[in-house]
Structure formats: C-alpha cells, structure tokens
Amino acid sequence: MPVTAPFPLPAAAAPHPLLEARGLVRRFGGLTAVAGIDLSIAAGELVSVIGPNGAGKTTAFNLISGLDRPDEGSICFDGADITGRPPEAVAVAGLVRTFQHGRVFANLSVADNVLVGAHRRLTAVRPAWPVVGPLAELALALIRPPSVKAEEAALREEVREILAIFGERLLPRIDQPAYSLSYANRRRVEIARALAARPKLLLLDEPTAGMNQTETAEMLEIIAALKARGQTILLIEHKLDMVMRLSDRVVVLDDGRKIAEGLPLAVRNDPAVIEAYLGHGAVGSAARAGDDAPSAEQPLPLSA
Numbered sequence: 465m466p467v468t469a470p471f472p473l474p475a476a477a478a479p480h481p482l483l484e485a486r487g488l489v490r491r492f493g494g495l496t497a498v499a500g501i502d503l504s505i506a507a508g509e510l511v512s513v514i515g516p517n518g519a520g521k522t523t524a525f526n527l528i529s530g531l532d533r534p535d536e537g538s539i540c541f542d543g544a545d546i547t548g549r550p551p552e553a554v555a556v557a558g559l560v561r562t563f564q565h566g567r568v569f570a571n572l573s574v575a576d577n578v579l580v581g582a583h584r585r586l587t588a589v590r591p592a593w594p595v596v597g598p599l600a601e602l603a604l605a606l607i608r609p610p611s612v613k614a615e616e617a618a619l620r621e622e623v624r625e626i627l628a629i630f631g632e633r634l635l636p637r638i639d640q641p642a643y644s645l646s647y648a649n650r651r652r653v654e655i656a657r658a659l660a661a662r663p664k665l666l667l668l669d670e671p672t673a674g675m676n677q678t679e680t681a682e683m684l685e686i687i688a689a690l691k692a693r694g695q696t697i698l699l700i701e702h703k704l705d706m707v708m709r710l711s712d713r714v715v716v717l718d719d720g721r722k723i724a725e726g727l728p729l730a731v732r733n734d735p736a737v738i739e740a741y742l743g744h745g746a747v748g749s750a751a752r753a754g755d756d757a758p759s760a761e762q763p764l765p766l767s768a
C-alpha cells in the first residue's frame with residue numbers, strides 16, 4: 465500500500481544522533497526494570513527494540529517519551545536535554561509516541577482524533593499572547609474569522625492525506641466516532657494522530673499487537689513507506705519477521721539491559737540473543753544439531 469500523502473516532514477535541527485539516551489535506569493521498588501541502557505537513533509533511521517516479555521522495552525519508551533522519569537541517566541533529543549520533561553513538552557519537541565494497546569478519544573470522530581494530533585501546529589486560532597492567549601483562542605474558535613477557517617480547512621485536507629496512508633481502512637469512516645471502529649482501525653487512528661503532529665521521531669509501541677496476518681502485513685508496508693520518505697522511527701515489535709524486514713538496526717533488551725545491538729541478521733544470530741529467548745539448553749541443542757542459530761525460516765520464538 466503506497467504512502468500517497470506528500471505532507472512534509474520536519475527537519476531535525478540537531479546534528480546526529482537525533483535521540484541519545486545515556487545510562488537510563490528505572491527502578492520499581494526492588495526491581496530494576498531498566499538497568500543502565502544507552503540508546504541512540506540518527507535522523508532517518510528505523511531502529512527496533514526487541515526482547516522477551518518484561519525485558520524493559522515499554523519502560524524505556526516511557527522514559528524517553530516523558531511518561532515516566534528515569535532514576536538515573538540523560539535523554540538528549542534534537543540538541544536539547546529532555547530528561548524528565550513531561551510528555552506534552554517532549555511531544556512539542558517533536559518526539560511523539562503511540563501506545564501498546566492504542567489510545568483514541570472514543571467519542572470523537574476519526575477526523576477529530578487525528579486533528580487533535582495537529583493541535584500544537586495551529587497558529588491562526590492560537591495567538592501567542594501572554595495571559596490573554598487562552599481567552600483569545602476561545603474567542604477566535606467561536607467567531608471563526610477567515611484566517612481560522614482557512615487554517616482549519618487546510619488541516620482537514622491534511623487529515624485526509626494522512627488517512628489515505630491507510631488505504632480504504634479509515635477514509636470511508638472519517639466522520640464515524642472512534643468507539644465504532646474495529647480494534648485494528650483504532651490502532652491506525654492512533655498512528656494517524658501521531659503523524660498529524662509531524663514528529664521528528666515516531667515511537668511505535670507494538671503497532672501490530674492484536675492484529676491478524678493481513679493487518680500486520682499492511683502495517684509493515686505502511687511503516688516501510690513512512691521510513692522510505694524519511695520518517696525516523698523507533699519501534700518496539702515482537703514479530704521478528706517485521707523487525708528483520710524493516711530495521712536499519714536492532715537493539716535487544718533482556719532483564720533491563722542491552723544485550724545486543726547491530727544489523728538485523730547479526731543480532732538474530734547473536735548467541736546472547738538466542739540464549740535470552742531460548743535459554744542455554746536450546747542454544748546447546750541447536751549447535752549440536754549443526755545449526756549455529758535459528759535461520760530466517762526458523763525464527764526466534766518471539767511471543768505475539
């Protein structure tokens with residue numbers, strides 16, 4: 465499914481890497497969920513984070529996106545220190561995420577859900593006046609002068625372009641409330657909303673969780689097309705086929721630590737990675753059987 469929308473991507477102002485997290489630590493009581501992780505991503509890269517259940521992937525995402533604060537470590541994004549900053553500020557900086565289980569505004573239409581993502585980009589209806597700004601915004605929203613109407617019309621057109629990325633999945637439902645959508649469509653709407661913010665870095669937390677094979681294949685094509693037009697993406701994904709096909713680089717977490725990082729095939733064949741998924745015995749028996757590692761036809765048994 466081709467990405468037809470030509471809407472522009474924001475340019476990253478910073479020298480590479482776009483994101484650089486160093487020494488991230490997050491403890492929950494006696495449990496260290498993230499135990500000193502470094503993670504970087506350059507503009508235009510697609511990096512996947514994989515690892516067994518409980519490895520610390522979502523916790524790391526929460527730290528990077530401002531949903532949670534690290535106990536130790538620093539996060540630099542596009543040249544600015546965003547460590548411990550709230551999610552709204554991180555999103556304004558250009559780092560936008562989606563969630564493992566998909567979050568949409570159930571009573572808003574598909575179009576309005578996506579428009580919410582573009583809210584920060586409004587200028588005509590959001591005068592940057594101190595103190596009276598919010599009141600002026602309310603007045604402008606009620607009066608709707610031509611400048612506000614023109615901005616809204618342009619954004620609504622952009623929403624259509626973004627929805628077109630998902631083929632016929634969302635466009636015919638543009639005015640339907642999100643609660644009436646299928647699970648897979650709600651997840652697509654969430655990604656569309658993230659794209660409406662024109663993120664410099666898009667964090668996708670298991671975008672195909674709960675999707676069937678056809679839906680997963682479609683999502684793979686969409687992510688590949690986003691990548692092809694230069695979108696920088698950090699992806700958590702359990703489906704290894706997808707990871708292998710999409711990633712420039714793969715980071716493997718286990719027990720809160722980074723145990724491997726590199727090109728997809730190298731990571732897949734890394735004994736430490738195989739061990740993390742299969743345990744010592746499985747690596748031993750694979751070697752005895754003459755296999756160095758699970759092959760592309762015999763993927764690591766990542767959980768769905």
Ligand SMILES: Nc1ncnc2c1ncn2[C@@H]1O[C@H](COP(=O)(O)OP(=O)(O)OP(=O)(O)O)[C@@H](O)[C@H]1O
Binds near residue numbers: 496516517
């Ligand atoms: N808020 C929390 N309070 C206590 N423990 C937590 C909290 N959030 C995560 N954990 C624990 O931290 C560890 C890492 O969890 P996390 O969700 O980051 O793993 P994950 O790699 O994303 O797993 P999955 O693939 O199952 O989503 C787990 O042991 C989890 O139970």
